[in-house]
Amino acid sequence: MGVPALSPKDQRGFRGSADASSAGFDAVDLKLLELVQTEGRITLSELGRRVSMSPAAVGERIRRLEANGTITGYTARVSPERLGYGIQAFVRLSPHGGITLCHFRTQELIHRPEILEVHHVIGEDCWILKIAVRNTGHLEELLEQLSSLGRTTTSIVLSSPVERSILLPPAP
Amino acid sequence: MGVPALSPKDQRGFRGSADASSAGFDAVDLKLLELVQTEGRITLSELGRRVSMSPAAVGERIRRLEANGTITGYTARVSPERLGYGIQAFVRLSPHGGITLCHFRTQELIHRPEILEVHHVIGEDCWILKIAVRNTGHLEELLEQLSSLGRTTTSIVLSSPVERSILLPPAP
DNA sequence: AGTGAAAGCGTAGACCT
């Protein structure tokens, strides 16, 4: 998945530089990005108060951040434990010859709700999956199915000391 | 990080069963959980329309889902590419003897904004990190620092065919 | 690009079924 092409009008924010890393966001944008990431349901009026602007003005800025693909959506965070998923794990998978992401057996599997993430990676193993399962029995069942696709290596998550909820541009 | 203890009043929704996997959510709760995960800024009035209830009633249900820890917060999703992070990667790290998560050098590192996630896992390697970096130079710099903590194995993300934005209780 | 005012909804509390 690449970066979507910029339409001319959305290039407005970008400085002439070829380096995208510090491109196009002023201090207010950064503050807004921080605020909407930490408080997804914050009102435009409240955003306005926090950055000392009118609700209409921050509304326009947010609209632009959405339109140019910087803000891709809003979501509620839910607790996997509360939903009945007692175990989370990473599974690295080296697919057998002939197994690809398009393969129908792969498609069936990766659409299961327990499969939270599938990343196609370069390196020792080809795919990295993040999964959530009810218990060890459920884990066993899922791994059995996954092992038909390739050799799996499983790492059960004990704790997640960092799960950054906010992402800001890198320091230059 | 375990499941937080339930206060008596929050147990209301739970059926008598010892199995937490199907506990306490009726069809309306499930629909609400789906909706707030896909449209984090949806209004209570709109939620009410979608589930055929009054805004006040869904407001009360949402409040309960928040209070008992099922909904843990709301956030905007942002595009790492748009923010200037061209590369995402998983780094597996086997810490050297004496290096722990509490170690000051570890703490310094994991608070860097490029470190998106740190998971403590059981299995072949002890920690799994998810990172976002500007470019290969930035990656090299970060890996150099990480390698002082332990042996690293890096998998660069080519694409992420699944990044589930919504999580619902497992099928029973 | 930001402000201010006005119309139209959405929210939250009290009260009722």
Added chain:
DNA sequence: AGGTCTACGCTTTCACT
């Protein structure tokens, strides 16, 4: 537990700067 009513606050638009 859900519905109704109402006062207040928020969003959105538009003319103006």
